[in-house]
Amino acid sequence: MTRTDPRRALPSVDAVVRAGRPSDAERDRFTRAAREVLTRARGLRATGGAEAFAEQARALLADRERRTLRRVLNATGVILQTNLGRAPLSPRALAAMADAAGAVSVEYDLAVGKRGERHGHAARVLADLARAEDAVVVNNNAAAVLLALAALATRKEVIVARGELVEIGGGFRIPDVLRRSGAKLVEVGTTNRTYARDYAHAIGERTGAILRVHASNFKLTGFVAHAEGRELAALAREHNVAFIHDLGSGTFLDTSRYGLGKELTVPEAVREGADVVTFSGDKLLGGPQAGIAVGRQTHIGALRTHPLMRALRPDKITIAGLIATLETYRDGLAEDELPVWRMIAASPSGIRGRAENVARALGASGLSAEVMETRSTVGGGSLPEETQDSFAVTLGGAPASRLAQALREADPPVVARIVDERVALDLRSVLPEDDEVLARAVGGALAKGGGDGPSHHQERPRSGARRPV
């Protein structure tokens, strides 16, 4: 070779590692990063000293090791955002969960000093609140539905209205879950109208259960009809088959008191005569991720003793957080203490005042911020199409998509909504005690030049920020 080989201008991996002075614990990772930046430099025919490459390796490592699971501020105006972890927990639930993190009597009976029942702890307060005979808790509502079908209808037929064969999101499709449980789907009615007599015609020797499913993320309007829960309960009783009602969100408070549509509450679903009512712990209930089944003792007992139960059982921390959340209802404090209900119950005028304060704080740091009237949603597959009056702080000064990206890089990251080409921070889904953190995070991110100039790292655009469940 006569010409100078540009590769000769690159330092060795060893030299870069020496320059980077990694700790013993990070030496291997740092060495790999150093090798990577040198390989990249070779491809680009770039040159440089060991110090410069050590810095690049350090940056590469930091970027790669930044946590992807992070606390964020939910300014989307969707209170129960599945992509953002659904219900934020109350201080009481958090304290109970921290308390349960060490040794705890999860399967130990303190009264007799012997092995105890994991499933008993939450059952009493749940059954009391739901006015049901018994209750059991699993990992999520999808698991509760699967378990109910497996325990009560394996190798049997399950009758479902065509209009209720929904996909909840995340690939949870009722027909698929039914098949996986070992049950056989029998569809009745039409997409828009199903009557009790449709169920009556389909019921027979091979029937194991009637399943009713909350339509969750869509709403059927116009020429529609469905059978009353009471009629289905009576029919199921008459034929000695189970009536399973998947409520989805499952609320203990009357949503119509907050300018929203009326959702059947859990005690109402029980009173209709369902043998098993299932719902999520982290939707309108406002607790940790869990699936709850309440209903008749014999049916709940069949769920509790089913072999699948061992694979679906909740952990001690979930049980502790769930019990604390349920006790908040028992004490009549849900609207005061549970973030989900505080957000739903927040008055538009209160939200407006907070938005004005946040806009003023941002304006004082030189940003263009205005207050806009908007509409928020509950999300979480409850109350589709239902909205509440809300107020948002809109940001200007740069294209909305660039502002939104800068906000996602804020500390903590802020997830906003884009309305009419403007970034909107809807304060209904933010707790008042987080307003200051929000203003500081937004101010910090945009003052750093987040509004202009490209960001230093690529992120995939967040699609489906408004996906309901």
Ligand SMILES: *Cc1c(COP(=O)(O)O)cnc(C)c1O
């Ligand atoms: C949300 C929902 C589910 C799934 O609940 P997870 O707790 O997310 O597993 C099942 N059924 C209905 C009707 C729902 O709305």
